[in-house]
Amino acid sequence: MTPAHGTLPIAGTRRTREELVRRLGAHRGRLAVALLTLLGGTAVTLATPPVLGGIVDTVVDGGGRGRITLLGLVLVLVAVVGAALAYVGGRMLVVLVQGVLAALREDVFESAVHLPARTLESSDSSDVVSRVTRDVEAVSEAASDVLPDVTGASFTIGLSLVGLAVLDVRLALAGLICLPVHILATRQFLARSHLVYGDIRRLESTRGQSVIEAVHGAETIRTYRTQDRHLGELAAHSELAIARQRDGVRLRNRFTGLLNAAEFLGLAAVLVTGFVLLGSGAVSVGAATAAALYFHRLFGPVGALLGSLDDIQRATAGLSRLVGITDLGRDSDSDRDGVVGDRDGDRRISAAGPRHRPAIDVKGVSFSYDGSRHALRDVSLHVPPGTSLALVGASGSGKSTLAHLIAGLGEPDRGEITTGEAGDARTPSRYLVTQEVHLFGGTLADNLRIARPTAGDDELRRALHEAGADWALESEAGLDTDLGAGGTPLDEGSVQHLALARVLIADPDVVVLDEATAQSGPQPRAPLRTALERATRGRTSVIVAHRLEQARDADRILILRHGEVAEQGTHDELLASAGEYAALWTAYTGTAAGTGGAAPP
Template structure:
């Protein structure tokens, strides 16, 4: 593996070949049939030059029209049979390879969704996107358009040389004059093209990442008036990518020029040799004609074979990046059993049988880049069935700790353990974040993501328990189409559905990472009720978006720069007059008070109400 900075790993050439052979080897029977069909089609079409040579000899010898007519019919039959076999063989090969590629795409997706969150977050967002779009497209195009042509070209070249040798071995030797030029051109092209195309992929990924970051941070960029600097960075990335693409174009142009020179040398050698052999009576005019036609037929296949190296190199670079993702999953493994976020899907756990695990975090440290710590020596205990609120400034490590507790990643040092009254089965975990995706489809489809076997009645019950009865009102219902082309929902409503999903999943441990952050004034009360319902009767960890969420939790943990600053109950922390007490006083604007009658106003230090 050769990971570049800010990217996921890339498989080396040897590992890529091994994976390709392994996947094609699983379909060796179908592969053999398709290749044999293509070979038969090529063999049939190579009868064309001798037939044309025969027509030339008949005419030169003053033969009858009947003989010419028979040879003409044979020529037509050869063309039809060759085309039919080539089409059938090419179609079988494309279907086979596209099936293998589909399997690879599924494996890449399966691996990506099961990778630890920090693995994906440590790479550029555009790197993941480019692999499942541009790289898959490059491999798919090569499989559909290039592979059949390359296979047919290889067979044509081999059989054409055999045909020349059958006519006269000296003609075949004359044709090989072009071989050194072909070898030189190919070696020069291969020596640099793989590096160039790999660089192009990485530079395009960097350019895409700069666009993604600018779009996501558009408000901040405008606020600080740094548009020119970001445009300059984008221009710099674009110029580097375009410059490297120009290098690729120059390589292709030089390669094509050498191929044309080789074709000229080879054809000239065959014609001169044929003329000499004809003069000595060693071959007939028809045989000399057939030899020239045989070699001329090599122009297309040789050009296709060597010219396709351009597409093959692009596809190989893309395939290496795809295999790099699947190998990353194979090395790290996937989460097993129910000990993972969202593992409660597909089962029902009642409040009487739920494990309600206790969580112990012991000396946990974690870093995304291996140098700067997001968490440092964090220790805490969450008793079974209780709730813990995580409070801290942006970048304090709240979300990182929550994700580790949810099972999305492993700490660099220390350990996170769960203890249950019934240790026979690992407790299920479920994570709800503020970044909730609404999938295209019906309301029922979006809910059954949490539990595919849920009945319609169970879906309605979950919506009502989460306080999302509005989704079942007049003009709505489980069959309502959501997303693009359907009913649009605001962010608060989408988060409401996410909490209903959590109720359907019914996990033992639920982790809520600012799960109500997108709520507006109209949905805030509804989401608060849904949050209380989701955390009731189960162990829960809440990254507090508002301090009243911390007040309502059983215990509170204050994080500062990845370290534990304070922990205790709401009343204990207020009594200690420390950091949390200062936050609460600033948040409420009323001085220390454990239970204000109304929800506190917005935090004066931030418009987004982050404590």
């Protein structure tokens, strides 16, 4: 696979072909039936030119009306049977291929959502979006619209050439005069089109990334008045994408022009050859007519076959990008250790067996996102079974990075992180809730069952009650209440409350909370504090403290500074040491009291 800068890997042509053959090969029986049906439909329509030639000969010879009527009925029968077989075969092929694509889409999506955070953060976010939307769409359109036409066109071309040869080999040879032009046009197109369409996809992804960054940083852009610079960057990316799209249009136009020239050259050769053979008595008028019709009916299939190379190349470029995602997902299977989750930041590493209270040991852990600047450096800590640890530090100190590593999302560059004691029969289950909230379209039950799809309705209601989220059941629809777009709107604090309720549904051994009440506003609501306390009760837990009272309530506290451990101990120990934490606590309680808020007791 070839990774581009700022993007995820792209599978090579050979690897993409292998994956396509593998997926289609799993349905070889259905594929053979579909292709044979299409071939049968094409073979039936092969009778049309000879029948028309027979009508011409009948008229020239002064044959009776009855024979002409009979041949006309044969034409109708051929058309009906051929169209029916072509429709059935094409539908069978589309259903089969769409089923294969559906499985591919599921694999791509599953691989994308399970990719390690380190991988995603090293790539443009729009690259993933582009692959699971535009690339899937390109492949799907090609499978639905192009594949049946290409297959039928290939059969038509082959059988029509056979028909020409049966009439007279010289007529078939005359038609082949267009072949060098076709070969020239096709080779020129294939030599450049894959590169052009790959560049178009990459440039569109870059343009999308600049839009995403501008939207996310809109307030910052307005604050620093850098609108013109960002618009200029977006315009530059757009101009590059448009310029490459123009290259694609010129390539297609040149290809189409050569195809038209080849068609007319071949038809002229067949007509001239037929005229000469007719003058020498080698063929009849009907045979010469049938030959011209055979070649003329090649116009559509040849144009469809070669013209579809445009769509096929776009689909191939998209398929290579999709296979790149699935291959990357397979490569990281051993690293992610069964991680499943949802996009609002919940992640669970599931394990069979009852929950227990494991210890967490972090030994000499260092980690870097870009390979040069350390986010963590030689961090060591111990969380005894069933206790809680609060991580405190300034923004960028490494709190979230350490929390995500403890949750199992990624591996440290050096050192190790273990959960449980030596000789444990299984790996403890771990669950992460971050401050990033997302409400999925669907019902309340759908949003809760993200944590555990097999959870029953009673379990969901019990979890909401224990988390203090009874408000979610106040609607008459209860668990069937529609949420998200078009449903009941929820603020970010409420969505985060549901995320904490999911912890109770998942019932993990280890829970990691990365500022899990950050969306509740300056003062956390009492129900959220209740949910946070309930989510950590009886579990080994790591909490990235959004407020210092969360650190005060933890069993132990670890202070991070620039990715290194600055202090650690209990709340009382750290206050007594009069160090960095004590200064933070004094400033925090003084600010709370000075602003009229209630200082933490």
